[in-house]
Amino acid sequence: MTIILYDVCSNTRGVAWSPSTWKIRYCLNLKGLDYKTEWVEFPDLEPLYKKLELEPTVKNSDGSPRASIPLIYDPSTKIYLTDSVVIAEYLDKTYPGPSIFPSNTIAIQSLLETAYIVHIRPIIPLVMPAACDKMNPRSADYYRVKRVEALLKVFQVGDTLPREVYWTQYRDGLGEVDKWYSKIDGPFLMGNTVSWGDFVVGSCIIWLRVIWGEESQEWKDITSWHGGRWANLINALQKYEKIM
Structure with missing residues (x-):
């Protein structure tokens, strides 16, 4: 079914x-x-x-x-x-098939999601307004009024600093996440085995790709950071990108 x-x-x-x-x-x-x-x-x-x-x-x-x-x-x-x-x-x-939480790692991977969000907070004031451009007018109007300000509060981040400050903070935050991936060989947090943590990280990166586009300077920057870590991750996740 x-x-x-x-x-x-x-x-x-x-x-x-x-x-x-x-x-x-x-x-x-x-x-x-x-x-x-x-x-x-x-x-x-x-x-x-x-x-x-x-x-x-x-x-x-x-x-x-x-x-x-x-x-x-x-x-x-x-x-x-x-x-x-x-x-x-x-x-x-x-359901059977490959595990989303291999080796019973659900507890630690749930904590990882919280830690990841802390590291990427500076991207919120940059991407939230841009996200409205990808929505139909009804959703965009709702998002601007109901969600943008609320999410800035939830993520405990302002929107008054220069753009380049947030961008540098975001890059540095991803640098901390890169340290997690650097602990093991392979594109994923568990080496060659994909898991929930990779979906958490990948979902936020693919979000930026959709919002800004693959030809944007923002996307070119992201895919060049940390030795191409994020480009490699998205490429490794591509087989799971199908929209049905």
Whole structure:
């Protein structure tokens, strides 16, 4: 049976940009599962949750609930799931195939995600406004009003410094992540074995590729940093990029 992956649409048909959903898309493709993407606009997420009688698991900075992605529906078990780690763990326990958390590493890899976010916070004030350019007008308007300022608060980062300061801080933050990868040979955190941590890192990097484009100076910079580490990672993850 076909799993439904809900994702926020872009203004280019069939192009996925959300890093939250990319993590789950990577997982589904790793497992070789049959799925299809159900595209929705940002303002339609809350009505969708109400229609499906779902309780949001994410909260706004003021503590109020917020309908969010990723969200999947598995018709084989008749279950809806949100929250990326919860979904990934469910897929790993429910379906055979390559493990998303090899060698029972779910606990440590969940902590890794938190650490990674700390290192990449400086990119938020640069990419959030640019992300609006990839959305349809309804979603872009919603995103500007409801999400940009809120996410700056969540990530505890301002938006008043010169662009080059944030860019340098982001490069240096990725440099700390590069040290993790440098501990072992191979493109992935576990050498030649892909895992959840790589999907977390890769989803945020592919986000920037979609937002700025492969011909942009930003993308050229990122792929040149740290000995080409991030270009190599994205190339190694390419087999899991299929959008269905």
